[in-house]
Amino acid sequence: MRIAVTATGSDLESTVESRFGRCPYFIIIEPDTMHFEAVENPNIAAGGGAGIQSAQLMADKDVQTVLTGNCGPNAFRTFGAAGIEVIVGVDGVVKEAVEQFKAGAFSTASQPNVASHFGTRPDTDAPASSYGPGATPATMGQGRGGGMGRGGGRGMGRGMGRGIGDAGAGYGSNGSMWSQEGAAGTASPSRQQELALLQGQTEELRRRLAEVNERIERIQQAPAASKLLAFVESRKCTGCGACIAACPRSAITVVGSRAHIDGSLCDGCGRCVEVCPTKALVLGAR
Numbered sequence: 001m002r003i004a005v006t007a008t009g010s011d012l013e014s015t016v017e018s019r020f021g022r023c024p025y026f027i028i029i030e031p032d033t034m035h036f037e038a039v040e041n042p043n044i045a046a047g048g049g050a051g052i053q054s055a056q057l058m059a060d061k062d063v064q065t066v067l068t069g070n071c072g073p074n075a076f077r078t079f080g081a082a083g084i085e086v087i088v089g090v091d092g093v094v095k096e097a098v099e100q101f102k103a104g105a106f107s108t109a110s111q112p113n114v115a116s117h118f119g120t121r122p123d124t125d126a127p128a129s130s131y132g133p134g135a136t137p138a139t140m141g142q143g144r145g146g147g148m149g150r151g152g153g154r155g156m157g158r159g160m161g162r163g164i165g166d167a168g169a170g171y172g173s174n175g176s177m178w179s180q181e182g183a184a185g186t187a188s189p190s191r192q193q194e195l196a197l198l199q200g201q202t203e204e205l206r207r208r209l210a211e212v213n214e215r216i217e218r219i220q221q222a223p224a225a226s227k228l229l230a231f232v233e234s235r236k237c238t239g240c241g242a243c244i245a246a247c248p249r250s251a252i253t254v255v256g257s258r259a260h261i262d263g264s265l266c267d268g269c270g271r272c273v274e275v276c277p278t279k280a281l282v283l284g285a286r
């Protein structure tokens with residue numbers, strides 16, 4: 001049997017790390033012999049999905065049971081799929097936690113005990129009201145300070161209620177995070193939803209890349225900027241405005257009965273020249 005304990009350091013004397021997905025180390029132990037392997041967590045700085053990836057890492061390491069402080073819904077679902085037992089609310093020294101596990105002091109978690117993305121910010125490391133009634137972090141801390149006995153494990157079990165997604169059932173009458181967690185759990189993307197989201201983003205990136213490439217191609221194929229520009233022979237212009245409608249670049253205005261060309265807009269297409277009834281427009285070099 002192999003169990004994993006989330007840890008702040010790489011040996012059995014390290015402290016149990018409260019975060020699962022972003023713990024610094026996983027201490028993987030064979031409880032009978034206490035032989036252990038310290039695995040540095042590659043997901044500690046992951047932008048997202050640390051819980052899922054760390055749970056997958058546990059499955060890859062052939063771990064059967066995970067001891068940790070807190071476990072969010074994404075990791076919890078991954079554990080469920082991999083058949084890995086999770087025990088939450090564990091603290092203290094890793095070696096002592098393992099001894100207590102061997103003595104049967106812990107209960108298996110029936111659901112996650114923190115919301116998604118717990119532990120991504122320092123202010124989320126204190127999961128106030130994340131436990132059910134009768135098992136606030138303060139009471140757990142006091143209870144466990146006396147030796148981390150079964151009281152802590154049972155208290156948490158009661159607080160957890162019946163399961164994620166079952167909002168309002170067993171989540172506590174005090175409006176605790178479990179009620180919110182039910183809703184958040186529903187809204188939190190499953191692995192399939194996350195995959196669909198990422199595939200959608202990939203499609204969007206492909207579409208935008210195609211647009212950029214098309215634009216590049218258009219620019220490359222466009223003729224070189226015209227060296228011509230329309231000029232107005234003022235004495236011939238009557239200010240009729242026919243050239244304004246013909247200009248695709250909106251480069252012409254008529255002021256004081258005389259047409260004026262904005263040289264920064266004119267591309268020398270010559271359309272105005274064609275429509276001018278008095279031949280007041282000519283193309284010339286810029």
Ligand code: SF4
Pocket residue numbers: 232236237238239240241242243244254258259275276277278279280281
């Ligand atoms: S069409 Fe010719 S005459 Fe009429 S405003 Fe333009 S330049 Fe002047």
Ligand code: SF4
Pocket residue numbers: 229230246247248249250251252261265266267268269270271272273
């Ligand atoms: S040459 Fe073409 S772009 Fe320039 S003012 Fe005439 S119609 Fe407009």
